[in-house]
Amino acid sequence: MITAMDSLKREREDDVDDEDNEDVPVIKRRGRVAEDRRSRHCPYLDTINRSVLDFDFEKLCSISLSHINVYACLICGKYFQGRGLKSHAYTHSVQFTHHVFLNLHTLKFYCLPDNYEIIDSSLEDITYVLKPTFTKPHISGLDKQGKLYRAYDGTTYLPGIVGLNNIKANDYANVVLQAFSNVPPLRNYFLEEENYRGIRRPPGDIMFLLVQRFGELMRKLWNPRNFKAHVSPHEMLQAVVLCSKKNFQITKQGDAVDFMTWFLNALHGALGGTKKKPTILTKAFQGSMRIFSKKLPHPDLTPEEKEALLLTDEYQEQMSESTFLFLTLDLPTAPLYKDEKEQLIIPQVPLFNILGKFNGSTEKEYKTYKENFLKRFQLTKLPPYLIFCIKRFTKNNFFVEKNPTIVNFPITNVDLREYLTEEAQVTEKNTTYDLVANVVHDGKPTEGAYRIHVLHHGTGKWYEMQDLQVIDILPQMITLSEAYIQIWKRQENDKDMNNHTGA
Numbered sequence: 001m002i003t004a005m006d007s008l009k010r011e012r013e014d015d016v017d018d019e020d021n022e023d024v025p026v027i028k029r030r031g032r033v034a035e036d037r038r039s040r041h042c043p044y045l046d047t048i049n050r051s052v053l054d055f056d057f058e059k060l061c062s063i064s065l066s067h068i069n070v071y072a073c074l075i076c077g078k079y080f081q082g083r084g085l086k087s088h089a090y091t092h093s094v095q096f097t098h099h100v101f102l103n104l105h106t107l108k109f110y111c112l113p114d115n116y117e118i119i120d121s122s123l124e125d126i127t128y129v130l131k132p133t134f135t136k137p138h139i140s141g142l143d144k145q146g147k148l149y150r151a152y153d154g155t156t157y158l159p160g161i162v163g164l165n166n167i168k169a170n171d172y173a174n175v176v177l178q179a180f181s182n183v184p185p186l187r188n189y190f191l192e193e194e195n196y197r198g199i200r201r202p203p204g205d206i207m208f209l210l211v212q213r214f215g216e217l218m219r220k221l222w223n224p225r226n227f228k229a230h231v232s233p234h235e236m237l238q239a240v241v242l243c244s245k246k247n248f249q250i251t252k253q254g255d256a257v258d259f260m261t262w263f264l265n266a267l268h269g270a271l272g273g274t275k276k277k278p279t280i281l282t283k284a285f286q287g288s289m290r291i292f293s294k295k296l297p298h299p300d301l302t303p304e305e306k307e308a309l310l311l312t313d314e315y316q317e318q319m320s321e322s323t324f325l326f327l328t329l330d331l332p333t334a335p336l337y338k339d340e341k342e343q344l345i346i347p348q349v350p351l352f353n354i355l356g357k358f359n360g361s362t363e364k365e366y367k368t369y370k371e372n373f374l375k376r377f378q379l380t381k382l383p384p385y386l387i388f389c390i391k392r393f394t395k396n397n398f399f400v401e402k403n404p405t406i407v408n409f410p411i412t413n414v415d416l417r418e419y420l421t422e423e424a425q426v427t428e429k430n431t432t433y434d435l436v437a438n439v440v441h442d443g444k445p446t447e448g449a450y451r452i453h454v455l456h457h458g459t460g461k462w463y464e465m466q467d468l469q470v471i472d473i474l475p476q477m478i479t480l481s482e483a484y485i486q487i488w489k490r491q492e493n494d495k496d497m498n499n500h501t502g503a
Helices: 004-015 026-038 088-096 121-130 136-140 171-181 184-191 208-221 234-243 256-270 280-285 303-310 351-358 422-427
Strands: 070-073 079-081 100-103 109-111 116-118 287-296 318-324 327-330 348-350 364-367 372-381 385-391 393-395 400-402 406-408 432-442 449-455 462-466 469-473 483-490
Touching: 070 088, 079 088, 100 121, 171 184, 171 208, 171 234, 171 256, 171 432, 171 449, 171 462, 171 483, 184 208, 184 280, 208 234, 208 256, 234 256, 256 280, 256 385, 256 483, 280 385, 327 351, 348 351, 351 372, 351 406, 372 422
Parallel strands: 327 385, 348 406
Antiparallel strands: 070 079, 070 100, 100 109, 109 116, 287 318, 287 372, 364 372, 385 483, 393 400, 432 449, 432 483, 449 462, 462 469
């Protein structure tokens, strides 16, 4: 009977690869090197089945569930721990006569049970799928061409326009990840791991896992040599569940705006950003505004009491400056009752009507638990990429209600100059924006589904992505949807911003 101590001892023995261990005697290592040289060519390479290889999932042994020293069997695609005698990979190779394995950490190939390293250039496509790498010239050319690539399974795809697997109910996160993966400065930064590999975090800080997983996902989405034309965000979403302390789940539908808000702030913090220290996120998305706020007397007071309070300092208008990563646009209240003729008519509103919130004169009442305020807003600085969140959902004590109003917006040439302060109108040279991503919510508030429209910069064409489904779409169809999140790109010679890869 195997005791727990024996099991632990065996796991430790199986975890060690003496080829990679500096403590192994030199004579022994030299012997292994000589053996490796004799064994460069493996007779079992033609048994590798690339169609079953999937590196999108967590690198855990399928038996021990350990993430230490894990190997992928390149014949069946399963993961096993160790390769020493009695290890799970060794046992699997003997039982099923599967001989070729890949160490998922060192990216070295081995033949089991003979236990020699395989060195063969024909295996490079496998290591590239496991860990895609991008050079600066490759990154700088991503938006200049629209070449279709053929995956190993025979399907063609455009890098960046790639479906994401919906594991159960994670489409709310998928659309946000796809939107950000098509923002060039953000994409360029995360495609090069060197940009954030050296960021120092406190010991035990798990939030940096978000950065690593997002970078890995970005490289998979833009990989021109994929084995299949879709990607599973499994590892990325596991990091989200862990880092959000289960506020966002894979198995439970969430709100895309809530997720985007958390993700932007969590990623900014994980990259070492603060209010004063910028990151690639604030450089891309952060603008600023003035907020004018005026406290209102309690409605139950008499007119005389209200008038007296309005003369005090406490009830005078206050001005403050604030930064933002996105702007929330309020929809007009949808009609509660409709006559027979209006039953099938969905209310519509022009984008510029709801942008009026930021013209410096439109006032809106905000209620808190104790006090009410009148607020108005005016923009002082526009970011290179501007995010709009259209407020479709209102929550009360009983249920969540959705406003189905359609926002009419042009795809290009949205000029925001009139929403800037007079000083900012002088300093801001470019104030015109074009749409690059449009997240849509369809259906009921709690049971609905998400999809996204994305502009491919290389071809100038629009694509609709809903989980694994990717289709091209006419621009005029985009404006008919219940838009929820939009990303707009400023028109300018933004060469420096797009090619920027440093924090």
